[in-house]
Amino acid sequence: MGANNCRAVKVIDVKALGLSSPGEEIVELKLEYPGWNNGWRAGQFVMIRPLAWPLDLVWGRPFSICNADDTSLTILFQVVGRGTERLLELKEGDLVNVWGPLGTFFSKPVDRPVLMLAGGMGLAPFCGYVDTHSQPENLKLFFAHRPPLENYPYKSIAGNVAVEDIRETKPEDIQTIIARVRELVKEYADKEGLVTACGPMPFLRTVWSAAREFGADAELSLENRMACGVGACLGCVAKDDDGHHTQVCTTGPVFKATELSLED
Missing domain, CATH: 2.40.30.10 (Translation factors)
Structure with missing residues (x-):
């Protein structure tokens, strides 16, 4: 488009x-x-x-x-x-x-619960997701962040959907975030919901790994560096599930977790 x-x-x-x-x-x-x-x-x-x-x-x-x-x-x-x-x-x-x-975009099911997992600046696309979703009562946001909440447009989301956040202020908070992400992905897999995620690669790897382990229907938005945005420069490639390179700008940035390989 x-x-x-x-x-x-x-x-x-x-x-x-x-x-x-x-x-x-x-x-x-x-x-x-x-x-x-x-x-x-x-x-x-x-x-x-x-x-x-x-x-x-x-x-x-x-x-x-x-x-x-x-x-x-x-x-x-x-x-x-x-x-x-x-x-x-x-x-x-x-x-x-x-x-x-x-690029591609997040699905918006109206008859299934949707979990939004955001890490830091990965909160951005979920502002519009919440505002344009016809059933916001089916949405839940989990937000992992370092700066205080007032540094983000968090209130605009928190006033419309269920929210939960963990602020990373010390190294051990990372393990708390990982554990909570895994719990939530399993919960939404068990109730056949949709998991959506956007954030830095370590955060997305956690979501991707949990989605594969628990069989969750998950969509991940990659934040690879781009130059042209239209597939001409080949600067934003990621690996698909077959190990081949795919262009994030034209085949993404939103992928099914089953379409990707995010192993270190």
Whole structure:
């Protein structure tokens, strides 16, 4: 959907929500809605490149669609390098190229319970997932994070669905998170629910391993680094269940757990 749909839109607002670690802001970027004729689905992503970027920043940057409506498109990102540092400098009225919506998306069953597992910035696609789901009472979010909750758009989700979170503040918290993720995946496997997940690779490996062990129906959104977003650069490959390379930007970013091999 929309692989060649590149449009220049204006910045509405850029707001730092908090710090994920010293010097690494978590930022909410709000843009004009690109006018996608066929809409968008939670789990899809966009590539963004400001028109004013110099030639040393040739490639756009990929971001999950956090949310969108008829007037705006919201992106959530963490400042981790040159590109995201420049995005933080954007001002109201600046123009950025947006191409998308790109990639696959999360399923939305209405007659089954859905578990949303989010690690850190993996919370982003679940904001739109909750807002666009017709049966939010069937949804539960488990959120593992390091910064305080107020640094994320957590309240918008917590006001609509069942939520649970664990904050990682010391090394032993990691094992607590792993144990709880495994418990939840088994619970949803036993009641034939859907498990959805987004977050850093160690977090996704835990979900993937548990889903295979307990036979859960699980969908994972990979956060591989991308340059083009349309399958031309081969920079975002992952291994499928047969051990072959597959492009995350065109065959993902959302995959069935049974389609992937995430072993170390």
